[in-house]
Amino acid sequence: MDNYEYERYRQRRNYNRRVTHKKRTKNRIIIVSVLLLLLILAIFLITSIFKLIIGAFTGSSSSQETTVVETTIEPTTAPPDMKNAANFTYEKPDIKDDGKSTGQDSGGIYVWDKKGFELFYGTEEMAQRYAELMNKAAESLGKKITTYSMIVPNHTEFGLPERFKSGDDPAVTTLSQLDYVKAGYLAMSKSVVPVNVYNELSKHCNEYIYFNSDHHWTGLGAYYAYKAFAETADLKPISLEDCEEKVVEGFTGTFNNMASVPLATDDVHYWQFPYSVPDEITDSDGNTNEFESCYYDDATGGDYTYSVFLYGDNPLEVIKSSSKAASKEKIAIVHESYGNAFTPYLTYNFSEVYSIDFRSWNGNLKEFCDENGISNVLFLNGVMSSATQVQLDSIERML
């Protein structure tokens, strides 16, 4: 072999060695990488299995961190403010019903089961109008006087079964009083304290809380509303068991003048208090007389027996209470005739109760309250009255 061929052989031999070396290096890298990946996978699997086994013994999730987590204790939420209408709940009444008897329209009154029912036509727009008036009243009275507002549904809401109001009888075209009351209360400003009497009346709907032959509620119905007011005002209500129950039989109410079908006759129950309640009454002619009690004990059966309460409708009555539970605070209740049965109960909690019938009283309410040291005003309206513009005009004239 000469030098040239040897040199070529040597170059070829070196080249082959380099190629082979590169291939070996590459293969080694691949093998090592794969082995590393398999090692990592093995470690991961072993760790996971280990954690699962530990989790099964301790009951904790295998995905939880084992590091300590700081927890904070949430502050307890305050109970809902029950003077805020947004927190009001309403329980529909479960009215006793045979499910088959029918009623009829008679003289503008719906009669069922020998009871008369006034149908209601107040809209939510009218409820808002009423609320605006209450807001105006509260603003006029100022912050030093607590202004309450109570809307009282009538017998149709708590005494006429739902099947009639849902379309059983086309003659019953009444609108929802519950919707009306809700809309009214929700539209009142924070300056007005709404009084939700709905649930108390609903609970007792099958008791004698409304008259059969008259558009008013009974003394018992008014008592349940008083309990609701007491709860709203953080007062303890009087118990009827501490009072002496009296009855005047044979009340033939206003519906007898309208309906031409027979209605059940009523009895007027009222409760004499275990303390004195002398009543100074100013009548429509401006004459003032004093009476021993705010109850007209000499009332007899007939058309006007409802006048047992406060001697009927009078512009102004001032009842002074000797109740030991009464605070020195005074209250004015601005009302129409629905307030007559309600007002006497306030004498348990207030030393002086001013009963103002807005339909016949001519005065400025703010000035009157300031002159007499009155720090609480309750506007009490039956639902029909609250939806009657002429009556709202009368209230507005007092402001």
Place this chain on the structure above:
Amino acid sequence: MKRCIAIVLAAAVMLFAFAGCSAKEVDLKAVLTEINTKCPDETAGLTELKDTDELYKYYLISPSDVKQFAAEIKTDTSEAPVEIVMVEAKDKSGAGKIKSALTSRFNSIKSTYSSYSPDKLDVIEKCSVTQNENYVFMVVADNYSAVMDVINAAF
């Protein structure tokens, strides 16, 4: 042929004549003025409702049902109610709704004011809601018959 055409034309003329009779137009504002003139004791101190918005506010009568109206009411609730409301509806259906609305108000007055004094009950019992074609009237007044005489004379 000519005879037939003449008979048909005559019948058409008679038909239009009768239609004209039943659809008498009465200006209710003028009637109210007449009532104020002839029954001053009844209408003293009453407030006239200005527009259909007020009619809706007091009686829930939809403005869309009203062709014309005239109404005066006593807004002072310390005295016996006096409300004279006269409405002409746009059509029969509207008249029905208006009568229903006024009847509701009338029933409400009756139940509220009849409960305490016999004289108020007597007043209300003589009053009523009446209808003449598309005209509906509610009159609550001490001298109901005097007011209705003026209204009836306009028709």
